[in-house]
Amino acid sequence: MSRPVQAVIDLQALRNNLQVVRRTAPASRVWSVVKANAYGHGIDRIWRALEGTDGFAMLNLEEAILLRERGWKGPILMLEGFFHADELPLFDKYRLTSSIHSNWQLKALQDARLHAPLDVYLKINSGMNRLGFLPQRVPGIWRQLRELANVGDITLMAHFANAEHPDGITDAVARIGQASEGLECPRSLANSAATLWHPEVQADWVRPGIILYGASPSGQWQDVANSGIRPVMTLTSQIIAIQTLQAGDCVGYGSRYCASQEQRIGIVACGYADGYPRLAPTGTPVMVDGIRTGTVGAISMDMLTVDLTPCPHAGIGTPVELWGNEVKIDEVASAAGTVGYELMCALAPRVPVVTV
Numbered sequence: 001m002s003r004p005v006q007a008v009i010d011l012q013a014l015r016n017n018l019q020v021v022r023r024t025a026p027a028s029r030v031w032s033v034v035k036a037n038a039y040g041h042g043i044d045r046i047w048r049a050l051e052g053t054d055g056f057a058m059l060n061l062e063e064a065i066l067l068r069e070r071g072w073k074g075p076i077l078m079l080e081g082f083f084h085a086d087e088l089p090l091f092d093k094y095r096l097t098s099s100i101h102s103n104w105q106l107k108a109l110q111d112a113r114l115h116a117p118l119d120v121y122l123k124i125n126s127g128m129n130r131l132g133f134l135p136q137r138v139p140g141i142w143r144q145l146r147e148l149a150n151v152g153d154i155t156l157m158a159h160f161a162n163a164e165h166p167d168g169i170t171d172a173v174a175r176i177g178q179a180s181e182g183l184e185c186p187r188s189l190a191n192s193a194a195t196l197w198h199p200e201v202q203a204d205w206v207r208p209g210i211i212l213y214g215a216s217p218s219g220q221w222q223d224v225a226n227s228g229i230r231p232v233m234t235l236t237s238q239i240i241a242i243q244t245l246q247a248g249d250c251v252g253y254g255s256r257y258c259a260s261q262e263q264r265i266g267i268v269a270c271g272y273a274d275g276y277p278r279l280a281p282t283g284t285p286v287m288v289d290g291i292r293t294g295t296v297g298a299i300s301m302d303m304l305t306v307d308l309t310p311c312p313h314a315g316i317g318t319p320v321e322l323w324g325n326e327v328k329i330d331e332v333a334s335a336a337g338t339v340g341y342e343l344m345c346a347l348a349p350r351v352p353v354v355t356v
């Protein structure tokens with residue numbers, strides 16, 4: 001028997017979540033966002049469950065090439081485009097749609113020798129101020145792109161900074177309107193939050209990421225609890241030792257938790273080197289044998305400790321769910337001051353993964 005920590009990836013949940021996106025945005029095509037190795041789920045492991053998508057969006061060339069080598073023939077959108085002009089022959093060879101967010105990319109595209117024109121996504125800076133052209137420059141850039149023999153279809157793209165708030169996209173929508181005035185071309189604007197909560201901007205292509213994996217773009221599970229999406233990743237382990245603390249006994253590094261009366265605690269084979277957040281405080285929810293309890297004391301590299309008061313029958317080998325269908329990854333993340341995105345992306349390579 002090996003160390004019991006394990007991540008289970010539920011491909012049926014992934015298919016279900018794509019269907020939820022389809023129902024939510026019935027008039028839009030769907031870029032399934034699989035950047036960061038499919039948000040930590042493993043792109044090679046999961047992409048076939050998303051085969052019903054219209055396209056895959058990502059940003060690593062290696063991941064895009066992998067999809068092509070595995071047989072995906074549909075569109076692939078590189079969300080940040082090429083990082084250097086010398087990648088253009090590969091964009092050409094593998095037929096990758098490129099975001100164009102900066103002048104130098106325009107120039108590089110103009111100078112490239114390609115076998116066929118590349119489709120591009122012209123990125124509008126709608127207020128996030130990371131990538132893209134200011135609205136007043138977009139029509140001019142669009143016309144320049146239109147002139148280039150190396151450019152095929154042009155789609156306008158923007159990305160919202162605050163789509164999880166009810167009034168969070170108003171300014172951005174005004175800037176997008178300014179940028180696209182008079183331009184006849186498709187648009188792709190909506191991440192998960194906008195797809196769910198601002199249907200008026202679903203436009204031609206939506207770009208959901210986090211909801212495909214069954215977590216909330218707002219960080220709060222209750223915001224998506226009625227949407228029909230289901231968690232894809234479950235992190236499980238087992239109890240490997242039991243301690244009975246007496247009043248005043250403390251547990252773990254820094255003695256950050258001390259018992260006020262006799263208390264049974266379970267030692268679980270999972271720690272921050274597996275991707276569990278070190279900053280999770282005492283009381284972070286965890287399921288032990290189907291019963292909800294909480295962590296006690298510091299999270300160590302390879303272990304964490306849980307209160308067994310509500311689970312008197314728990315013993316060595318009792319199964320523990322760190323996050324998944326019962327304890328939502330958003331709950332653990334918010335207890336630790338982060339978001340589900342970070343936890344799923346941080347699943348450590350040492351954790352064995354099985355798909356079901």
Ligand SMILES: *Cc1c(COP(=O)(O)O)cnc(C)c1O
Pocket residue numbers: 033035079159190191192193207208209210211217
């Ligand atoms: C990551 C990303 C998305 C997906 O965002 P979610 O919040 O995970 O839905 C969409 N568009 C762009 C440009 C992105 O970088």
